[in-house]
Amino acid sequence: MSARIASGERLYAIGDIHGRLDLFARLIRLIRLDGEKRAARRTRIILIGDIVDRGPDTAPLVERLRDMSARQRDLVVLKGNHEEIMVEALRGDGAAFRHWRKFGGDATLRSWGVPEEAFAQPEADILVAARRLVPRAVVRWLARLPIMFRSRDFLFVHAGIRPGVALDDQERADLLWIGKDFLESADTHPAVIVHGHSIVEKPAFLGNRIALYTGSYRTGRLTAVGFEESEQWVLST
Secondary structure (H helix, E strand, O other): OOOOOOOOEEEEEEOOOOOOHHHHHHHHHHHHHHHHOOOOOEEEEEEOOOOOOOOOOHHHHHHHHHHHHHHOOOEEEOOOHHHHHHHHHHOOOHHHHHHHHHHHHHHHHHHOOOOHHHHHOOHHHHHHHHHHHOOHHHHHHHHOOOOEEEEOOEEEEOOOOOOOOOHHHOOHHHHHHOOHHHHOOOOOOOOEEEEOOOOOOOOEEOOOEEEOOOOHHHHOOOEEEEEEOOEEEEEEO
């Protein structure tokens, strides 16, 4: 692949973590060891979104990332569709709350201490407990996460883009939720799109896009792709 990142930098893009703090800690160690074997360069770590839900450790993972991002300006945490709907739910949107719970929100609520017996209560009561136990500062932090990051020929975004639409004209919903319309497109995009959201068995390098998400919460595989100049390589738990 001839596409390049910005000169003088090294990037590591990490796929959807989904509450697996254990895998994230292991992958960060692999990234550190990998970097020590290479020439010194400014290094950025980019999380491609969906840090929350499904896995057991969303609360400690989010707290660790909040702390890391406060201390490390070269950590970029992008927003995924799970962060988007979590924020909507915890701001009191009942429909979003029901939707969120269907695809992993209960695991997140348990990680913040919502007791098991609470889940037998009416949904409105569960939402009250959730809003009490998940700190407002966490909701604000998740709400403010950026949607995309660009480095020269590569665009990092959670789900993908709408083919044939200029980057400045992309709909937020597509950037966070798009599926087969993007995945099945052979179009040449304005940049090589590096994304998660849709599970692949191993990272897929497809010319117009790179897919990172290897099903972390259910496979035990959290994957990063390293970028330097025009080179890419894979690290995985």
